[in-house]
Amino acid sequence: MKVVFLAxxxxxxxxGEVKDVSDGxxxxxxxxxxxxxxxxxxVLRHLAHEKEKHAQGEARKRKTALERKKALESLTLRIPVRLGESGRLHGAVTSQMIAEFLRERGIDVEKRQILLENPIRHPGAYVVPVKLxxxxxxxxxxxxxPEGEGR
Structure with a gap:
């Protein structure tokens, strides 16, 4: 008997697979x-329609991600921080802070998408991967x- 698996x-x-299994x-x-x-x-017609709808949704998500990638890579995010006497930051720049600075610029990225291995503790230029x-x-x-050099 031919069946369509629902799980x-x-x-x-x-x-979503269609297979032959025993009647029992x-x-x-x-x-x-x-x-x-x-x-x-x-059922087969409905399955084909669902697969097509899913493929269209995936294509739309992929297109949106590519647009966001272009926007992020054209941007240089300046984060002003307070420095201690040793030249280190008071605290650290975390993925949460980066997400907030991006939200201020109209780019919605969740902190878990920012692949920052360790918090940034020194001033300077960094390249941080963002998984979209x-x-x-x-x-x-x-x-x-340093604070005072602006956003």
Whole structure:
């Protein structure tokens, strides 16, 4: 019997796959647990429509991520900080601070997307990766400057 899997079933099929399984396995295990349904013409048409809708959504997200990457890479973010007597920062520049500075400039990035390995503790120029989508990562240039040199 041909069935369309509605969920992943280890060793048998993944969600959205159409496979042949034995009649007993389908009737006694898959159908009662709502793990699959018979592969009728209407179900297959609906599955194709859902896959197309999903592909369009992914393409839209990818396009948006590429636009945001272009915006981030054309920007140099200047972050004014207070320095101690040794030339080190009072505190540190964290991914949360970077996200807030970006939000002020109209670019919405969550702090978890900013791949800052360690907080920045010294003034200077840095390049910080920002993961926008699956394989799309922008490189954001940041200048940490002493307070008074402006944003």
């Amino acid at each position: 992943d079933v280890p060793g048998h099929g993944r969600k 396995f389908a009737r006694n295990f898959l159908f009662p647990r709502k793990l699959a349904e018979p592969a009728t013409e209407g 989508y699956a394989e799309i990562t922008a490189e954001l240039r940041i200048e940490v400057v």
